[in-house]
Amino acid sequence: MAQKTYAQGGLEAVAEEMRKDKTIFYMSTDAIPSLLEEFGDERVRATPIAESAMTGMAIGAAGSGFRPIVDWRQVTFSFVAMDQIVNQASKIHYMFGGQVKFPILFRAGVGGGTRLAAQHSQSPYSMFMNLSGLKIILPSTARDAKGLLKSAIRDNNPVISFESNRLMGFKDEVPDDDDFTIPIGKADVKRAGTDVTIVALAWLVHEALAAADILAKDGISAEVVDPRTLVPMDHETIRRSVQKTGHCVIADEAGPTCGASAEIAALVTEDRATFSALKAPVKRVCALAVPIPYSPVLEDHVFPNRERIAAGVREVLKA
Amino acid sequence: MLRLMQTIRRFEERASADYLAGKIYGVVHCYIGEEAVAVGVCGALNRDDQIISTHRGHGHCIAKGADLNRMMAELYGRETGYCKGKGGSMHSADFGVGMLGANGIVAGGISIVTGAGLAAQMEGKKRVAVSFFGDGASNAGPFHESLNIAASWKLPMIYVCENNLYAAQTSAQATHAMKDVAGRAAGYGIPGVIVDGNDIFAVHEATVKAVERARAGDGPTLIECKTYRWRAHTERPGQPDYRPKEEIEAWKKSDPIQRLVNHLKGQQGQFSDDEWKKMDEEVLAAIERSVAFSEASAFPKPQAALEDIFAD
Numbered sequence: 001m002a003q004k005t006y007a008q009g010g011l012e013a014v015a016e017e018m019r020k021d022k023t024i025f026y027m028s029t030d031a032i033p034s035l036l037e038e039f040g041d042e043r044v045r046a047t048p049i050a051e052s053a054m055t056g057m058a059i060g061a062a063g064s065g066f067r068p069i070v071d072w073r074q075v076t077f078s079f080v081a082m083d084q085i086v087n088q089a090s091k092i093h094y095m096f097g098g099q100v101k102f103p104i105l106f107r108a109g110v111g112g113g114t115r116l117a118a119q120h121s122q123s124p125y126s127m128f129m130n131l132s133g134l135k136i137i138l139p140s141t142a143r144d145a146k147g148l149l150k151s152a153i154r155d156n157n158p159v160i161s162f163e164s165n166r167l168m169g170f171k172d173e174v175p176d177d178d179d180f181t182i183p184i185g186k187a188d189v190k191r192a193g194t195d196v197t198i199v200a201l202a203w204l205v206h207e208a209l210a211a212a213d214i215l216a217k218d219g220i221s222a223e224v225v226d227p228r229t230l231v232p233m234d235h236e237t238i239r240r241s242v243q244k245t246g247h248c249v250i251a252d253e254a255g256p257t258c259g260a261s262a263e264i265a266a267l268v269t270e271d272r273a274t275f276s277a278l279k280a281p282v283k284r285v286c287a288l289a290v291p292i293p294y295s296p297v298l299e300d301h302v303f304p305n306r307e308r309i310a311a312g313v314r315e316v317l318k319a
Numbered sequence: 320m321l322r323l324m325q326t327i328r329r330f331e332e333r334a335s336a337d338y339l340a341g342k343i344y345g346v347v348h349c350y351i352g353e354e355a356v357a358v359g360v361c362g363a364l365n366r367d368d369q370i371i372s373t374h375r376g377h378g379h380c381i382a383k384g385a386d387l388n389r390m391m392a393e394l395y396g397r398e399t400g401y402c403k404g405k406g407g408s409m410h411s412a413d414f415g416v417g418m419l420g421a422n423g424i425v426a427g428g429i430s431i432v433t434g435a436g437l438a439a440q441m442e443g444k445k446r447v448a449v450s451f452f453g454d455g456a457s458n459a460g461p462f463h464e465s466l467n468i469a470a471s472w473k474l475p476m477i478y479v480c481e482n483n484l485y486a487a488q489t490s491a492q493a494t495h496a497m498k499d500v501a502g503r504a505a506g507y508g509i510p511g512v513i514v515d516g517n518d519i520f521a522v523h524e525a526t527v528k529a530v531e532r533a534r535a536g537d538g539p540t541l542i543e544c545k546t547y548r549w550r551a552h553t554e555r556p557g558q559p560d561y562r563p564k565e566e567i568e569a570w571k572k573s574d575p576i577q578r579l580v581n582h583l584k585g586q587q588g589q590f591s592d593d594e595w596k597k598m599d600e601e602v603l604a605a606i607e608r609s610v611a612f613s614e615a616s617a618f619p620k621p622q623a624a625l626e627d628i629f630a631d
Contacts, residue, residue, distance in 0.1 A: 056431045061434040063431075095410045101630040132628050156630040
């Protein structure tokens with residue numbers, strides 16, 4: 001165990017898996033220096049700026065026995081490859097009747113707080129959740145990033161790893177064990193509590209933990225649940241927590257409209273046992289429904305934070 | 320080769336008839352008139368070489384060696400079909416013979432098969448990969464991105480443009496300023512070759528050269544096959560077809576199958592009318608068997624809709 005950053009956790013996962021499996025190769029528009037140095041330019045490929053082709057090529061290589069990793073860098077750049085993601089990658093296994101496997105890892109940075117304005121501050125994971133056929137992970141710690149990415153690389157399906165820009169420098173304990181993985185589809189209770197469940201995603205897991213500290217001073221015990229995987233979502237862990245606390249606040253850096261937060265609210269309220277346990281309506285604390293603005297004053301106003309989460313909790317507890 | 324070309328034609332004639340009879344659903348895009356391209360190209364390939372197709376994909380599938388029964392059963396929506404009834408005409412595929420699928424998105428397959436070419440290069444087994452696409456796809460981004468990467472990385476690729484002069488209803492001339500798609504190869508520093516796409520020998524010869532170049536590690540070739548689609552864009556009844564009648568008739572006179580038959584007959588004593596008739600009957604019998612196989616096959620169970628979303 002050692003303290004490592006979120007970015008290092010991800011990189012370590014890739015390097016460890018590449019050492020073990022020669023069919024893994026990495027494509028991005030600039031090669032990552034440490035990977036390039038260790039694995040050479042055949043397995044760590046700097047591509048032309050052609051995300052659409054890179055994405056399509058990963059599909060073809062995967063269908064031909066390789067396990068490609070495509071690093072779009074920012075999710076922004078995945079949008080120029082949308083035909084390949086939506087029409088091809090997400091459907092190809094299904095529409096060809098499962099003839100062959102397509103093991104691909106796609107990596108993309110998400111989230112704001114970096115003063116990069118509208119195009120480079122997005123969290124559009126729900127757009128991809130809406131497609132059947134892509135698994136989606138969204139780690140919030142270095143440990144989770146490493147464990148989930150290792151599982152994603154070993155998975156026999158296209159997996160998108162959305163990685164929070166804000167968390168790249170965050171540090172926590174990361175196991176050195178080569179076989180350490182975190183299963184896809186398992187949520188994690190990041191803090192146990194009894195009065196309210198805060199389901200938080202990515203960076204907002206940390207803000208939710210900070211909000212729980214604030215609330216604890218007022219005698220409110222908040223449980224923080226991190227889904228970690230968006231597809232498939234761990235319904236059971238989330239529902240079990242809400243059944244215990246009777247209150248649910250959902251915190252997401254994305255906007256509310258058709259977001260992961262809406263999906264979580266639905267899985268909580270559609271289940272009779274969970275719905276019956278609710279003592280107040282579900283509350284969502286999300287970004288405002290606007291493109292992300294540049295000026296710090298504007299950007300900070302748009303994103304949720306620990307204060308807004310704490311306020312949301314107080315609101316549901318008051319009801 | 321003649322047998323394969325005639326198989327494509329007879330398969331599609333039957334598919335069209337059964338589509339109009341309501342036994343095949345959705346849409347059927349016929350390749351009739353363009354058979355020399357698929358057969359000429361695939362005849363220059365090995366079984367482990369890979370191809371990718373378009374929405375007009377039956378011909379490529381047959382030419383690469385796919386099983387007629389499973390192809391027809393897929394069109395019939397049966398569980399014995401190649402895609403277990405999940406794909407239909409636009410997603411005919413047999414990965415087992417290196418046919419990576421028909422594709423409902425114009426230009427959608429070009430980068431995918433370029434990835435197969437990358438896999439071939441990385442494996443070092445001298446396999447090649449072939450992208451079939453139309454003149455319409457040559458205007459789309461994936462064509463340009465893929466040719467650029469394949470040329471830069473010297474991937475063992477052959478890009479085969481089936482220029483049938485129309486992208487659906489729109490004349491190719493109205494959508495690109497250069498007369499020939501092959502001319503675009505110069506922009507990527509690779510050979511661009513124009514062949515008579517209705518002359519199977521010309522198609523085959525150009526492909527053999529391109530395959531040699533690809534296997535030698537010298538990179539991709541763009542082959543433009545000038546050809547023509549005899550039927551409308553799809554088999555849907557009442558669909559507009561603005562192409563001049565005279566143009567269609569003129570191209571029918573250049574029937575790739577008849578040209579091959581004439582050639583074979585011209586070689587004294589090599590091919591008689593009776594032999595040709597017998598071959599056609601055998602082809603028709605094989606198509607008939609594929610229909611019988613399809614009709615005898617069960618439809619998938621409704622709950623099978625939930626299977627194959629993810630691999631294990």
